[in-house]
Amino acid sequence: xxxxxxQELYNWGRKSSLWPLNFGLACxxxxxxxxxxxxxxxxxxGAEVFRPSPRQADLMIVAGTVTKKMAPQVxxxxxxxxxxxxxxxxxxxxxxxxxxxxxxxxxxxxxRYIPVDVYIPGCPPRPEALIDAFMMLQRKIDAQYLTGxxxxxxxxxxxxxxxxxxxxxAHDLVPTKNSEIWSAPLVNxxxxxxxxxxxx
Amino acid sequence: xxxxSDASVDLISGxxxxxxxxxxxxxxxxxQHPSTHGVFRMNVTLDGEQVVKLKPVFGYLHRNHxxxxxxxxxxxxxxxxxxxxxxxxxTNNWAYALAVETLAGIKVPERAExxxxxxxxxxxxxxxxxxxxxxxxxxxxxxxxLMYAFREREKVLDLFExxxxxxxxxxxxxxxxxxxxLPAGWLEGAKKVVDGFPRFLDEFESLLKxxxxxxxxxxGVGIVTKAQAINAGLSGPMARxxxxxYDLRKVDKYGIYERFNFRVPLGEVGDVYDRYMLRVxxxxxxxxxxxxxxxxxxxxxxxDPGTKIRGFRPKAGEAYGRIxxxxxxxxFYLISDGSPNPYRFRVRPPSLINLTLLEDMCxxxxxxxxxxxxxxxxxxxxxxxx
Amino acid sequence: xxxxxxxxxxxxxxxxxxxxxxxxxxxSGQHSLLVNVEHGFAVASFLRDGAxxxxxxxxxxxxxxxxxxxxSTKVKVKKLVDxxxxxxxxxxKSQTGGYLEVxxxxxxxxxxxxxxxLRMRTxxxxxxxxxxxxxxxWRSAEFQEREAYDLFGILFDGHPDLRRLLMWEGxxxxxxxxxxxxxxxYEYEPTAHDDVLKRAQAHRPAEEGGL
Numbered sequence: 001x002x003x004x005x006x007q008e009l010y011n012w013g014r015k016s017s018l019w020p021l022n023f024g025l026a027c028x029x030x031x032x033x034x035x036x037x038x039x040x041x042x043x044x045x046g047a048e049v050f051r052p053s054p055r056q057a058d059l060m061i062v063a064g065t066v067t068k069k070m071a072p073q074v075x076x077x078x079x080x081x082x083x084x085x086x087x088x089x090x091x092x093x094x095x096x097x098x099x100x101x102x103x104x105x106x107x108x109x110x111x112r113y114i115p116v117d118v119y120i121p122g123c124p125p126r127p128e129a130l131i132d133a134f135m136m137l138q139r140k141i142d143a144q145y146l147t148g149x150x151x152x153x154x155x156x157x158x159x160x161x162x163x164x165x166x167x168x169x170a171h172d173l174v175p176t177k178n179s180e181i182w183s184a185p186l187v188n189x190x191x192x193x194x195x196x197x198x199x200x
Numbered sequence: 201x202x203x204x205s206d207a208s209v210d211l212i213s214g215x216x217x218x219x220x221x222x223x224x225x226x227x228x229x230x231x232q233h234p235s236t237h238g239v240f241r242m243n244v245t246l247d248g249e250q251v252v253k254l255k256p257v258f259g260y261l262h263r264n265h266x267x268x269x270x271x272x273x274x275x276x277x278x279x280x281x282x283x284x285x286x287x288x289x290x291t292n293n294w295a296y297a298l299a300v301e302t303l304a305g306i307k308v309p310e311r312a313e314x315x316x317x318x319x320x321x322x323x324x325x326x327x328x329x330x331x332x333x334x335x336x337x338x339x340x341x342x343x344x345x346l347m348y349a350f351r352e353r354e355k356v357l358d359l360f361e362x363x364x365x366x367x368x369x370x371x372x373x374x375x376x377x378x379x380x381x382l383p384a385g386w387l388e389g390a391k392k393v394v395d396g397f398p399r400f401l402d403e404f405e406s407l408l409k410x411x412x413x414x415x416x417x418x419x420g421v422g423i424v425t426k427a428q429a430i431n432a433g434l435s436g437p438m439a440r441x442x443x444x445x446y447d448l449r450k451v452d453k454y455g456i457y458e459r460f461n462f463r464v465p466l467g468e469v470g471d472v473y474d475r476y477m478l479r480v481x482x483x484x485x486x487x488x489x490x491x492x493x494x495x496x497x498x499x500x501x502x503x504d505p506g507t508k509i510r511g512f513r514p515k516a517g518e519a520y521g522r523i524x525x526x527x528x529x530x531x532f533y534l535i536s537d538g539s540p541n542p543y544r545f546r547v548r549p550p551s552l553i554n555l556t557l558l559e560d561m562c563x564x565x566x567x568x569x570x571x572x573x574x575x576x577x578x579x580x581x582x583x584x585x586x
Numbered sequence: 587x588x589x590x591x592x593x594x595x596x597x598x599x600x601x602x603x604x605x606x607x608x609x610x611x612x613x614s615g616q617h618s619l620l621v622n623v624e625h626g627f628a629v630a631s632f633l634r635d636g637a638x639x640x641x642x643x644x645x646x647x648x649x650x651x652x653x654x655x656x657x658s659t660k661v662k663v664k665k666l667v668d669x670x671x672x673x674x675x676x677x678x679k680s681q682t683g684g685y686l687e688v689x690x691x692x693x694x695x696x697x698x699x700x701x702x703x704l705r706m707r708t709x710x711x712x713x714x715x716x717x718x719x720x721x722x723x724w725r726s727a728e729f730q731e732r733e734a735y736d737l738f739g740i741l742f743d744g745h746p747d748l749r750r751l752l753m754w755e756g757x758x759x760x761x762x763x764x765x766x767x768x769x770x771x772y773e774y775e776p777t778a779h780d781d782v783l784k785r786a787q788a789h790r791p792a793e794e795g796g797l
Binding site for chain 3: 264266267428431432434444446451514520522533546552557
């Protein structure tokens with residue numbers, strides 16, 4: 001009984017004081033700033049201060065398009081954050097490239113290089129959607145067990161907390177994705193283009 | 201951070217007797233840094249606290265608008281223009297619509313022109329309000345002025361949401377008019393917002409005239425002369441703060457701006473103080489234009505009934521259309537080859553060109569001034585990098 | 587302000603330059619002036635300093651890629667048909683393009699005139715792609731010419747600092763060219779078709795060891 005209430009206390013402490021990193025990339029950043037302003041106050045949920053330094057932040061809200069030129073910087077910042085750390089991928093661009101998916105300089109989703117906890121669709125998502133995602137992250141933290149095989153990354157010394165930083169190649173980033181975290185999702189393509197019954 | 205050990209500097213102390221040898225320090229400000237202008241990087245070389253060299257690095261938000269536009273139809277490019285200067289999406293739409301209307305020779309009905317002016321000036325108001333909030337935050341008043349500025353901005357965004365359905369990415373203009381007409385009660389709401397705005401402006405103007413810190417930090421900092429401004433292609437409030445009397449609303453007279461009675465404020469010295477004060481005065485003039493436009497709004501259609509929407513293929517040729525956006529001269533250069541997609545879609549970005557003189561403005565200034573100077577240029581990375 | 591008048595002013599003051607007025611097919615009426623590369627700098631200097639009105643403001647610098655294109659035009663030719671001379675339509679094939687172009691939009695702030703559109707074309711799209719840089723004349727061209735170099739590969743002689751602006755150093759392509767091939771970045775499409783479908787099918791065997 002002591003163990004469960006300790007776990008609750010531990011999780012409550014962590015979820016109620018998530019300090020985000022001051023990291024806005026594009027248009028979603030303006031909505032993120034609007035969320036922290038007086039009308040849709042994010043500070044009442046515990047995100048009291050936005051830290052400028054990654055060494056002091058627990059949450060990285062990737063708000064905006066991640067371009068290939070910026071991708072190594074994003075991954076480096078993520079590596080510099082101390083555990084426990086969480087990532088919210090805000091907006092269509094950070095999820096999968098968004099409206100700029102065809103671009104040669106656009107990274108098709110930040111989850112190719114770093115693990116993401118919550119995705120917020122929208123272009124840009126409303127401030128209420130960001131608050132909803134924040135609450136969803138808090139629920140996710142609440143449901144974490146401190147011991148056992150499901151324990152979070154920072155209590156499990158075998159799981160990596162730093163990820164490969166991509167380099168600039170001659171035509172593209174090298175490597176184009178981190179295969180340990182992301183693999184191309186399956187597409188039901190056997191039905192399209194052929195006159196065969198679908199199989200999957 | 202790296203120290204350039206082979207670029208050593210001899211410093212002479214005050215009474216000329218001692219030589220202190222020092223080294224130049226090279227730091228990289230950005231791409232992630234707290235003054236929230238976006239992913240912008242500057243490689244700054246410092247001699248103590250003073251700037252010796254400054255090279256900006258762009259491209260961290262290069263989202264390939266121009267390449268994507270070559271595979272989209274003309275109308276399909278309209279939502280992409282929202283995301284160029286993501287704070288003022290309606291004026292971006294207007295510039296693009298104007299360029300296509302110049303290319304294809306399309307006329308716009310009167311009610312649509314008035315609606316364009318009303319929404320365009322509201323955009324200018326919320327842009328300048330946000331900018332002043334950010335500038336004060338950069339100067340150290342962490343958070344509170346920005347809260348007040350965003351409070352005003354939220355009122356304007358509510359109006360946009362009621363009209364177009366979206367707070368920021370409005371996608372409001374079409375070739376030959378506007379997308380949708382005013383809902384019931386919108387005009388009264390707009391009148392209330394416009395009438396309440398001068399109170400907010402009075403608060404901020406009094407801050408400017410009486411606050412010593414602000415005046416000491418902004419006067420004489422980041423000076424641009426008139427000749428430099430014209431040669432470097434500066435436009436908008438940046439150029440007018442240096443005394444260049446060039447406002448596209450008065451020069452090109454696009455739309456129906458001839459009918460409105462408004463003044464164009466000009467600066468004298470061209471420092472950060474002038475740019476700040478100019479934007480406050482421009483907001484006052486925008487309020488005047490809004491009052492006149494809301495009063496004179498006629499009835500009528502918002503799109504020309506004869507405009508072709510499906511299968512829009514302008515004749516082969518080119519056109520350059522430009523407007524006075526809140527940041528400067530926003531222009532679109534379109535080349536058509538008779539197909540439904542543009543052959544070349546070029547955006548003339550005011551923010552990028554206004555940054556041409558960034559190094560010149562910052563030389564000899566302190567590190568802390570770089571942030572203020574950059575804030576007064578008013579850049580949005582979506583437009584700089586496209 | 588008439589483009590013909592400006593053209594004659596330039597021809598009178600810059601000897602040896604070759605100018606051509608390129609008409610504009612659209613209703614915008616913005617015709618442009620094509621200048622040969624050797625005299626581009628002298629013409630631009632004259633436009634900024636000596637012309638009436640003086641064009642002191644360079645607003646926009648764009649690069650354009652014109653790959654080689656086959657154009658067939660119908661021409662009326664007199665031919666002998668059955669012993670009678672008639673006008674017959676014949677299709678003549680020609681080639682246009684094969685160069686990179688840079689376009690400058692110039693305005694005069696003091697006289698409120700403009701735009702005068704100046705164009706310069708390179709010789710081809712491969713090696714001989716040099717044009718003079720107009721940055722020493724109008725500082726506003728500095729970043730825009732760097733961008734034209736980055737995205738199109740046009741080399742500007744005399745530019746104080748010609749390096750890539752938007753893409754990273756070490757990037758080897760010029761992405762805005764019409765023949766640029768995107769890197770194969772697998773993107774998830776729920777309803778894949780055409781090219782995206784082919785690329786998804788190519789990736790899937792690699793991901794799962796063949797299916």
